[in-house]
Amino acid sequence: MIYMSFAVITGNLYSYLILIGCWSVLFTMTIYLKECSNYRKKGAVAYCARTNLFLPRVLGNWYLDTLLWVGLIYSGFYLNKNYDMVLKSLNPLESKLR
Numbered sequence: 001m002i003y004m005s006f007a008v009i010t011g012n013l014y015s016y017l018i019l020i021g022c023w024s025v026l027f028t029m030t031i032y033l034k035e036c037s038n039y040r041k042k043g044a045v046a047y048c049a050r051t052n053l054f055l056p057r058v059l060g061n062w063y064l065d066t067l068l069w070v071g072l073i074y075s076g077f078y079l080n081k082n083y084d085m086v087l088k089s090l091n092p093l094e095s096k097l098r
Contacts, residue, residue: 027054 007015031053038044051057055069 003019007019035048035053038047052062052065055065057065058068059065
């Protein structure tokens with residue numbers, strides 16, 4: 001997470017691309033190895049049926065969970081990009097006082 005903070009501070013697209021590349025390779029490998037070791041254990045089929053691979057299952061349906069997580073990620077990017085505008089719309093009295 002500390003490398004992500006450096007990418008946010010620099011605001012450079014290349015730093016994000018490097019992070020995405022490293023994270024996708026490292027996380028994909030470790031998640032795959034974890035899933036392989038899980039399938040050797042007793043009860044793995046039931047565990048895999050009630051959980052997702054990366055993000056937790058909240059609503060019980062894969063499609064609804066995907067929509068939920070995509071919506072949350074998009075709203076996080078929107079709030080980060082338009083932080084001042086969102087604050088002004090949430091608190092209209094503060095914008096009148098300035």
